[in-house]
Every structure is written in structure tokens, then in C-alpha cells.
Amino acid sequence: MSDVRAARKQQQLNNLVAMVSEQAQPGDTVVDFCSGGGHVGIVLAHTLPQCQVVLIENKEESLVRAKDRCAELGLHNIGFIQANLDYFTGPFQIGVALHACGVATDMVMELCVRARAAFVVSPCCYGFIQNTFRFSFPRSKRFVDAVSYKEHMLLCRFADQTAGQLPPDRRLIGKQCMGLVDLDRSWAAESHGYSVRVMSMEPQSCSPKNNMLVGVPVVRTPI
Numbered sequence: 001m002s003d004v005r006a007a008r009k010q011q012q013l014n015n016l017v018a019m020v021s022e023q024a025q026p027g028d029t030v031v032d033f034c035s036g037g038g039h040v041g042i043v044l045a046h047t048l049p050q051c052q053v054v055l056i057e058n059k060e061e062s063l064v065r066a067k068d069r070c071a072e073l074g075l076h077n078i079g080f081i082q083a084n085l086d087y088f089t090g091p092f093q094i095g096v097a098l099h100a101c102g103v104a105t106d107m108v109m110e111l112c113v114r115a116r117a118a119f120v121v122s123p124c125c126y127g128f129i130q131n132t133f134r135f136s137f138p139r140s141k142r143f144v145d146a147v148s149y150k151e152h153m154l155l156c157r158f159a160d161q162t163a164g165q166l167p168p169d170r171r172l173i174g175k176q177c178m179g180l181v182d183l184d185r186s187w188a189a190e191s192h193g194y195s196v197r198v199m200s201m202e203p204q205s206c207s208p209k210n211n212m213l214v215g216v217p218v219v220r221t222p223i
Contacts, residue, residue, distance in 0.1 A: 011206035012122070013043050016098055019120040019214050026050035028093040031117075033085045033108045034100050038066030044096070045070070045078040053078045054092070056085050085111070097121045099209060102128030106135050109185065109215070113192045118216045122201070124209045126159035126181055140187035147184075155180050162208040171208075178211050186213055193218050 017040075020030060028051045032041035035055035045053040055078065057063050063080050070078050081088065086107055095112040096119070097105065105123040112119035131137055131149065138144050138152045147155075159181050161174035179198060186196035194215045201210040 008206045009039065011203065012098060012201060013040060015201040015206070015212060016040055016096060016120055016122065017043050017047055019212065020044060020094055020096055021047060023094055023118045023120075023216060024048050024051050025093070028052070029054060029091065030094045030096060031056060031088065031090075031092045033088075033095060033097045033111070034104055035062070035066065037062050038069060040096055040098050041078060042066065042069055042073070042075065045075045046073065049077060051077065054088075054090070055080050056083060056088050058082060058084050091115060093117050095119045095121070099124035099207075101125040103130070103132055103135055105213075106139065106185065109189060109213070110134075112215070113189060113194065116217045116219075118214075119189075120212065120214050122207075122209065122212050123178075123182060123185075126156045126178060126209075129153070129156045129181070138184045140184050140191065142187050143184040152181075152184070164208060174208075178209070182211050182213055186215070189213075189215050 024030065030044055030051050031054045033056050035041050035057045038055050041053050041055040055066055060082055063082055067080060092115055095108055095117050097108045099122055100108055102125045105121050108121055109119055129137060137149060138147055155177045159174055159177035162171050182198045186198050189196050194217055196213060196215040199212050201212060204210045
């Protein structure tokens, strides 16, 4: 990983960890969905020693790397599950996902809503969003009443137009479309009793996909 990419990854992690730290309480279980090699989960385990962190990842080699890193750091408040994220059924209080691709973001949010857990997610790959047997788009009634499926798909395609090499006006349109797609997601969660913020990572240059959705159930389920 280049120095520039490493610096941007650190900035992304700082944003997610800050939002999780706002919500975490001693004894909480924090689940890092689509954890990869554990960049997010390992930092959370170090930052929140009174919480239990669980990494969910379907690739064995990624979890092996994460386990090796945790062993080197002497972390004991972290666990590992090799599985697709939708197979996880355990109780937890906070769900996290950094750049969950396409509908994976919606899957993480659904799992969190089902568990009445807070969530901190950063979506990615908006262009891969489409109706599935589990999800239909738009997600919220307010968007369904105003936007057709075809129009929503156009928003998703334009939301992927945020790469640094594109002209500034094109990137601005992409950022605005990202905001609309994530606003729809936030309104869907709010219909289930959540308070949701759609916000940008700081600095926004840390990633072309710099949106975050931070959701908290209005009534928190006791541990």
C-alpha cells in the first residue's frame, strides 16, 4: 500500500472509529461486517477495550491476516467468524461496515435494524445497487412515492461518478446523487424507529465514496 493510500485509509478509519466511539458503552458487542483483513475492527478493539469486537468475513485468507495482526498486538477482546454477513444471528449493539459494496450496505443496515443496534456504515459501489429477492428500491416510502425504480437506478449510476480523474462538475453531480441514494436509505431506517445522519467523512478527499450513515435506535435495547 502506497503512503498516500495508507494516509487516506487512516483518515477513513478515524471517521468510522469516532462515530462508533460516540455510541459505544462498556460491555457492547461491535460487529465489523465485511471486515476484510480487519482494518476497522482491530482499531475498534484497541480503542474500545471494554467492548467485544466481532469480525465477519467470508474470505479465509483475510481472517487469517486479521488473526495474525491481533496476535501481534495482544488483543483479546476480538473474535472472528468466517461467513457471509447475512448468516450472522448473534446479539450485538453496534454494526459497522466500511465501503460495503452495493446492496451489502442495505444488508448490514437491515441486520442492525433487526437487532435494534446502532450502525455506522460507509456505502460503496452504488452502481451495483439493484432489486433483489430481499430488497427493492427505492427503500423508503417517501422515495417510492416520488421516484420510479428506473429513476432510482439512474441516481445510483451517477452516484458512482466520483472518481478523482473526473471533471469537478461531474464529481459534484456524483456526490449529490450519493446523498440522494443514502437519504432514501436513511428514511427507510427512520421508518423503523431510528434517528439517522447522512454525513461526509473529513476530509472528503480521503475517498471518492466518503458518505457515512450513522443510525441510532430511538429506544436502545439494554444489553
